[in-house]
Amino acid sequence: MAKLLIDMGAHEHDLEGIKQVSDGLSSDPTLAFRRTRNGRFCFDMENRCIYRMSAQPFVLTAEEDFVRHDxxxxxxxxxxEDDLQSNTALQALLIFKALVVDGVAxxxxxxxxxxxxQWVCTLFSIRTVTVPELLGEPALEGVHSDGVDHTMTTLLGSRNMAPTSAVTFLHDPAETNGTPWDAVDPGLRLGSYQHRDFLDTVLIADHERKHSLSPVFAVREEEAATRDMAIFFTRRPAIAGHVSYPHDALVPxxxxxxxxxxxxVEHDDPLPSASLSNPFRRLREDR
Structure with a gap:
């Protein structure tokens, strides 16, 4: 992934810099074990650009398969802030997602x-924290979907996190929303994935697979454990009848x-190599 991002414009120093952005996060509005910031981006495929959009409120509902106290x-x-939005590694991650999802049914x-x-992409920078008195849960809501077309999650770093932590489980849509990660129907669990190393990334077709995550456990239980992620929620613009329609302005x-x-990149362009030195051909072949 680092090689792909560099080929799409990421600078080496920004790859190092993005590991530190979670140190400047703020308190989450509803979860005590989480620190967050977010920003909205438009993938404008007609004009071939990604631009930052105005801040808007955020809401997810039970009707979108998200069942939690909030x-x-x-x-x-x-x-x-600028330390993230101007980071070329973050910009390359946005480009990567736009190239992968566009045109895929x-x-x-x-x-x-x-x-x-256009696509609406809500980016969350999230640090989940476990301390002796509070367990950090990347998905307190249990089995859920995120109310979007594609959810992409990328690991930016971790500290004191046990190797059994934060496993992502994929579930059949028939699984009951809100079921704890360790109480699901094994027959409806379709797979699992774990972010282990910097830039490990998973992308989920959000309306086709539900997911859940195990908690963040500490290696040294007396010290804080942290897990830093960039989460990219991407969907088409809302129309009347959608809960986010009043909050979905596409203005810069x-x-x-x-x-x-x-x-x-034209899909039939001849390219000299399918190696990682030409990421766009690699992405097309994988897709």
Whole structure:
């Protein structure tokens, strides 16, 4: 993944720098064991660019397969700052996701505009913290979906985290929402994945597979354990009837504008090599 990101414009010093951005996160509005910031980006495939959008409230509902004490609650997160949005590694991750998901058919969600040439990407920078008096749970909600078309999760770092921590489990959509990760029907568990190393990434077709995660456990139980992630929720723009429709403006951010180009590659372009030195051919073949 690091090689792909460098080929898409990431600088070596920004790959190192993105490991530190979680140190500047803020308190989460509803979860005591989590520190967060978020930002909204538009993948404008018609104009081949990704730009930062204005801040908007965030909400997920039980109807979107998200069952938790704050389901349906309008949440306001502190915004990501320049240390993340201007980081070329983060920008390359956004480009990577745009190239992978665009043009790939997924099970549609209601009240999203699948005729649009734009994607709404909500980026969360999240640190989950376990301390002796509080267990950090990356998915307190148990089995769930994120109300989007694609969920991409990338590990930025961890400290004092036990190797059994934060396993992502995939579930058949028939699994009951809110079921704890360790109480699911084994017959409906479809697979698992664990982020172990820097930039380990998983991408889920969110309306086709539910998921859950095990907690963050500490190696040295008397010390804090942390897990730092970049989470990319991506869906088509909302239309009337969707809970996020009132909060889905596609206007650029006034105070923190940023824009990056999405490379254009014809699917039938002849390329000299399928090696990692040409990431776009590799992405097309994998897709």
């Amino acid at each position: 389901s349906g609650v309008i949440r306001i997160f502190d915004e990501i 997924v099970a549609p969600r209601p009240y999203l505009d699948y005729s649009a040439a 951010h006034e105070k923190r504008p940023v824009s990056v180009r999405i490379p254009f």
